[in-house]
Amino acid sequence: MPTIHDVARESGVSITTVSMVLNKGSRPVSAEARRRVLEAARALNYTPNANARALVSRRIRSVGVVFGTNQTGLNLVNPYISAVLQGVLDAATEREHNIGLYTRPWRDAERDAAAFRDGRADGVLIFAPVLGSDLVPGIAALGMPLVVVSGPSGEPEVPYVDVDNAHGVRLAVEHLLGLGHRRIAHLMGNLDQANVLERRDAFCAALGEAGVSVPPEYLVAGQYNEVSGRENTRRLLDLPEPPTAIFAGNDVLAIAALDAARERGLRVPEDLSVVGFDDIPAASLVTPALTTVFQPLTEIGAQATRLLIDVLDGRPADPGGVLLEPKLVVRGTTAPPPPSVLSSP
Amino acid sequence: MPTIHDVARESGVSITTVSMVLNKGSRPVSAEARRRVLEAARALNYTPNANARALVSRRIRSVGVVFGTNQTGLNLVNPYISAVLQGVLDAATEREHNIGLYTRPWRDAERDAAAFRDGRADGVLIFAPVLGSDLVPGIAALGMPLVVVSGPSGEPEVPYVDVDNAHGVRLAVEHLLGLGHRRIAHLMGNLDQANVLERRDAFCAALGEAGVSVPPEYLVAGQYNEVSGRENTRRLLDLPEPPTAIFAGNDVLAIAALDAARERGLRVPEDLSVVGFDDIPAASLVTPALTTVFQPLTEIGAQATRLLIDVLDGRPADPGGVLLEPKLVVRGTTAPPPPSVLSSP
DNA sequence: TTGTATGCGTTATCAA
DNA sequence: TTGATAACGCATACAA
Numbered sequence: 249m250p251t252i253h254d255v256a257r258e259s260g261v262s263i264t265t266v267s268m269v270l271n272k273g274s275r276p277v278s279a280e281a282r283r284r285v286l287e288a289a290r291a292l293n294y295t296p297n298a299n300a301r302a303l304v305s306r307r308i309r310s311v312g313v314v315f316g317t318n319q320t321g322l323n324l325v326n327p328y329i330s331a332v333l334q335g336v337l338d339a340a341t342e343r344e345h346n347i348g349l350y351t352r353p354w355r356d357a358e359r360d361a362a363a364f365r366d367g368r369a370d371g372v373l374i375f376a377p378v379l380g381s382d383l384v385p386g387i388a389a390l391g392m393p394l395v396v397v398s399g400p401s402g403e404p405e406v407p408y409v410d411v412d413n414a415h416g417v418r419l420a421v422e423h424l425l426g427l428g429h430r431r432i433a434h435l436m437g438n439l440d441q442a443n444v445l446e447r448r449d450a451f452c453a454a455l456g457e458a459g460v461s462v463p464p465e466y467l468v469a470g471q472y473n474e475v476s477g478r479e480n481t482r483r484l485l486d487l488p489e490p491p492t493a494i495f496a497g498n499d500v501l502a503i504a505a506l507d508a509a510r511e512r513g514l515r516v517p518e519d520l521s522v523v524g525f526d527d528i529p530a531a532s533l534v535t536p537a538l539t540t541v542f543q544p545l546t547e548i549g550a551q552a553t554r555l556l557i558d559v560l561d562g563r564p565a566d567p568g569g570v571l572l573e574p575k576l577v578v579r580g581t582t583a584p585p586p587p588s589v590l591s592s593p
Numbered sequence: 594m595p596t597i598h599d600v601a602r603e604s605g606v607s608i609t610t611v612s613m614v615l616n617k618g619s620r621p622v623s624a625e626a627r628r629r630v631l632e633a634a635r636a637l638n639y640t641p642n643a644n645a646r647a648l649v650s651r652r653i654r655s656v657g658v659v660f661g662t663n664q665t666g667l668n669l670v671n672p673y674i675s676a677v678l679q680g681v682l683d684a685a686t687e688r689e690h691n692i693g694l695y696t697r698p699w700r701d702a703e704r705d706a707a708a709f710r711d712g713r714a715d716g717v718l719i720f721a722p723v724l725g726s727d728l729v730p731g732i733a734a735l736g737m738p739l740v741v742v743s744g745p746s747g748e749p750e751v752p753y754v755d756v757d758n759a760h761g762v763r764l765a766v767e768h769l770l771g772l773g774h775r776r777i778a779h780l781m782g783n784l785d786q787a788n789v790l791e792r793r794d795a796f797c798a799a800l801g802e803a804g805v806s807v808p809p810e811y812l813v814a815g816q817y818n819e820v821s822g823r824e825n826t827r828r829l830l831d832l833p834e835p836p837t838a839i840f841a842g843n844d845v846l847a848i849a850a851l852d853a854a855r856e857r858g859l860r861v862p863e864d865l866s867v868v869g870f871d872d873i874p875a876a877s878l879v880t881p882a883l884t885t886v887f888q889p890l891t892e893i894g895a896q897a898t899r900l901l902i903d904v905l906d907g908r909p910a911d912p913g914g915v916l917l918e919p920k921l922v923v924r925g926t927t928a929p930p931p932p933s934v935l936s937s938p
Numbered sequence: 939t940t941g942t943a944t945g946c947g948t949t950a951t952c953a954a
Numbered sequence: 955t956t957g958a959t960a961a962c963g964c965a966t967a968c969a970a
Contacts (some may be wrong), residue, residue, distance in 0.1 A: 249709065249736075251963055262941045267965060276939060293735065295707040299644040299653065300963035303946045308644065310693070310713065324669065324679040325874065325891075334669040339698040346713060348655070348693050351686040362640040363594065367947090368655065368691060368713075390638065392594075503878065529670065533848065535880035546670075596947055607957045612949060621955060645947035648962045712963090942969075951960075 250292040253354065257286035270296065275384045302367060310346040311336070311556055312369030314387075316377030316399065327528040328498070328545060332398060335549025336373060338450065343557045345370075357386020365392045371556045373397050378440050393559045397552040398545075399442045400569060407559075408569040409552040411543035413443055416574030417450035417495075420523045420541050423576055424493045425458050429521060433466040433484050433491035435477060435501045444469070447497050447525070466491060470501075477504025485512050485520075492585035499524035499531045502538055506581065517583035527577055536580030543574045595637040602671030603633035615641065626745030634855045647712060655691040656681070656901055657714030659732075659830035661722030670690065672873040673843070673890060674720065677742060680894025681718060686787075688902045690715075702731020703890040710737045716901045718742050724785050738904045743890075744787050745914060752904075753914040756888035758788055760814040762795035767888050768921055769838045770803050773929045774866060778811040778829050778836035780822060780846045789814070792842050792870070811836060815846075822849025830857050830865075837865065837930035844876045847883055851926065862928035872922055888919045 252270075256263040269277050269285045277285075288294075302308035313336065324330050340347050348369045364372050364387055371393030377384050388394050388406050392503050395401075396408035404431050416478035431505060434451045437444045446466065455462050466489060470476030479499060484491055485508065496502035504522030506516055514520045516536060524540035531538040551570060559565050601608045606626050610757035614622050614630045622630075633639075647653035658681065664785030669675050674858075685692050693714045699705035707787030709717050709732055722729050733739050733751050740746075741753035769777055779796045782789045793812065800807050810832060815821030822845060829836055830853065851861055859865045861881060869876060869885035876883040896915060904910050 252965095253963080263964080264941060264966080268940095271965080273965090277939065281940085293707045295711050297963050298711040298713045299647040300712070300946085301965075302644040303642070303648060303948090303963080304965045306946080309649075310712070324675040324682065325672070327670070327672070327874075330669040330672075330675040335692065337696065340694075341698070344697070346693055346696055348691055349682065351682065351691055352689070353686070362638045366640050366643040367645070368643045368653070478802065496773075529672075530875050530878050533875050534878050542951090575875070597949095598947080608948085609950085609957060609959095610955090613956095616949080618949090623955065626956085642947050645962085646949075648947080648964090649949045651962080940970080942967105944965105944967085946964090948962085949960105950962105951958105953958085954956080 250294045254292055255288045255294050287579045307370055311340055311350045312347045312350055312372040314350050315375045316374055331545035332549035336553045339550040339553035354401040356460045357382040361386035361390055365390050370560045373552055379442050386491040395552045395556040407565045409548050409556055411574050413446040414450040417447050418454050419576040420495050421454040429493040432462050432493045435480055435494055435496040436469045437472040437497045439469050465484040472498050472500055474504040477501035478508045481505040481508035495498035495523045499526045499528045499540055503534055517581050519586055521582040539579045539582040540577050541574050542577050544572050548572055595639045599637055600633045600639050604629040637692055652715055655693045655714045656685055657693045657695055657717040659695050659717055660720045676890035677894035680891035681898045684895040684898035702727040706731035706735055710735050715905045720896055724787050740897045742903040752900055752910045754893050756919050757916040758791040759795040761886040762792050763799050764921040765840050766799040769832055774838040776804050776836045777838045780839055780841040781814045782817040782842045784814050807855055817843050817845055819849040822846035823853045826850040826853035840868045844871045844873045848879055862926050864931055866927040884924045885922050885929040886919045887922050889917050893917055
C-alpha cells in the first residue's frame with residue numbers, strides 16, 4: 249500500500265508538502281508542486297491511512313454507536329432502531345463522518361466503559377440506555393464525548409435527543425377522550441426503560457386531569473414485543489369491566505392488541521379502539537390501519553449525531569435535552585365506544 | 594488518556610511486558626509482573642489505542658460495510674437491508690470484530706475505490722452492488738479483502754453470499770401452477786440489479802418448462818418500491834387479458850399489488866393470487882397475510898461476514914459463491930384461479 | 939515556498 | 955524472564 253513517502257518520492261517533494269496539499273493545509277504550496285502531488289497521488293491510488301492520521305491528529309472522523317440494551321444485543325430488525333440508525337447515518341454522511349458499531353458485549357461501566365475510548369471513534373452515541381445502567385455516567389466520566397439517543401441521559405452534562413413523550417401521550421389520550429372513551433387501558437413495555445415510565449406517568453396525568461380514573465388493572469407492563477402484547481391484551485379483555493380503548497406504548501404492542509382482539513371476536517374500531525406509538529411502517533399496513541402517535545425517529549438520530557459532531561468540532565452543546573415533537577396520526581383503529589357501553593352504569 | 598507507558602510506569606515494568614500480558618503474548622511473564630500490570634491497567638482504566646495497534650499490526654478487527662447502490666444511499670428502513678445488516682452484526686460480534694459503515698458517497702472505482710483501504714477496516718462487505726458497477730473489481734484490484742453480500746460478485750476471485758434466486762422463483766411458480774394458474778405475471782424491480790434479472794429468467798424458465806407461455810406484457814419492470822408496484826399492478830389489471838396471479842419480485846411490490854387489487858375491487862386470493870419474495874416482517878401483517886418466498890437474509894449477512902473474517906484470519910475462502918436455500922411460505926394470498934377464467938377459452 | 943525532524947501509542951525485534 | 959529501541963504512516967513545529 250502506497251504511503252505518503254511514495255507520493256513524495258514520485259512527485260519530487262517532501263512529505264510535508266504532500267500532506268499540505270492533500271489536507272488543504274494552510275501553508276502556501278506552489279501551483280507546480282500541488283499539481284505534481286495530486287498527479288502522483290492519483291497515479292499511485294494513494295489514500296491516507298486513517299489510523300496513522302488519527303494517532304497524531306487525535307481525530308478519526310467516526311462516531312461510535314453503542315446499544316444501551318446490551319442484554320438482547322442490537323436488533324436492527326426492530327424498525328424503531330433501524331429508523332433511528334438511519335438518521336445517524338444521514339447526519340454522519342452529511343458531516344463526513346463514518347459510523348462505527350461497537351459490538352463487544354458489556355456488563356457494567358466500571359469494567360467496560362473504557363473500551364469505547366479505544367480511538368476507533370471520536371465520540372459515542374448511546375441508544376436507549378436502560379434505566380439504572382451506569383454506562384452513561386461511566387463513559388462520560390472518562391471524558392469521552394457522549395450523546396444519548398432516545399432516552400434521557402440522566403446526567404446534566406450529557407445531552408440527549410428524544411421525542412416529547414408526555415406530549416405524544418397527551419395527543420393519544422385526548423383523541424380517545426374526545427371520541428367518548430372513559431375506560432382506557434395502557435399496554436406498557438418493560439419498566440426498566442425510561443420512555444415506558446414517562447409514557448405511563450403522562451397517561452395517568454392526562455386521564456387524571458380529565459377526571460377519569462385509571463384502575464390499576466388497566467396498567468399492564470410487559471415487553472415491547474408481540475407475545476407480551478397479545479397476552480396482556482387478552483388479560484385486559486378478560487377483565488370484568490374490559491376497556492373500550494387501549495393505548496399501547498408502541499406500535500408492536502398495538503398490532504398485537506389488534507390480533508388479540510380479533511381472536512376474541514371483537515371488531516376494531518367498533519368494539520375496541522386501539523392507539524399505538526411510533527408510527528413504524530407496519531402501522532399503515534395492518535388492517536385496519538393503525539391510529540398512532542408518530543415520532544420523528546430518523547430526525548432524532550440525525551439531531552443527536554449533529555449534536556455530537558458539533559461537540560467534537562469544539563462547538564459546545566447546550567446542556568440538557570432536545571425534545572422533538574410527536575404528531576397524532578388518525579387512521580382506522582379508533583372510533584367512539586360502542587353504545588352499549590355508553591349507556592351502561 | 595492513559596497509555597501503555599503509564600501502565601508500565603505504574604507497575605514498574607517495561608512497556609514490552611505490559612504489551613505481553615495485555616495481549617496474551619507468547620512470551621513468558623512472571624506471575625508477579627503480570628499481576629502488577631493487570632492491577633495498574635485496571636486502576637488507570639487503560640484501553641489500548643486501536644489506531645496505534647492497527648498501525649503496527651496491520652489489523653484493526655473491524656469489517657467495513659459499503660452500500661452498492663450509492664445513488665440512493667443506504668436505506669436501513671428497508672427491512673431487507675436491515676435484516677442483512679443484522680446478520681453482519683451478529684457474526685461480527687461472535688468473531689469479535691467491530692463494524693464500520695462507510696458513508697462517503699462514491700461514483701466510480703477509479704476515483705473512489707482506494708478510499709475503502711484507509712485502514713479503518715480490514716476487509717469490506719459490499720451490499721448488493723448494482724450491475725455493471727466497477728466498484729467490486731476496483732476494490733479487489735487494490736488487494737483489499739472483499740465479499741459481496743446479496744448479489745453475484747461478477748469476479749471469480751471475489752466470494753459472494755446470496756439466496757438461490759432460481760430455486761426461490763421455482764418454488765413460487767410451481768405453487769401457482771399447482772393451484773391451476775396459467776396466466777401469471779411478474780412484477781419486477783429495476784433491471785440494473787442482478788437479482789431482478791435472475792428472478793426474471795428463472796420465472797420464464799419455470800413457466801416455459803411447464804409449457805406455459807409468458808406474454809411480454811406480463812413482465813413489468815420498475816423499482817422495488819410501493820409506487821412502482823401499485824402502478825405496474827394497475828397496468829397489469831388493465832390488460833385485455835389480465836393475469837390471474839402475480840409473482841412479485843419482492844414483498845414490497847407484492848404488498849403494493851394487494852393494494853392496487855383492492856382498489857380495483859378485486860378480492861385476494863379469490864379473484865387474484867399474489868406471491869412475494871423475501872418474507873419481510875410486514876408480509877405476515879397485511880390482510881390477508883402474504884404468501885411469499887422466505888430468504889434467510891440474516892443468515893446471508895452472517896455467512897458473508899464469517900467468510901470475510903476467515904479470509905482476514907488467513908483461512909482461504911473457497912472461490913465462487915455461496916447460495917442459501919429459500920423456502921416457500923404459503924399464507925393467505927394464493928388460491929386457485931376463479932372458475933370463470935378456468936372455463937374461458 | 940520548502941524540507942527535516944519529532945512524536946502520536948503500539949507491536950515486534952533484538953539484545954541482555 | 956526482561957528491557958531498549960526501531961518501525962508503523964502521518965501531521966506539524968521548527969528551520970531554512
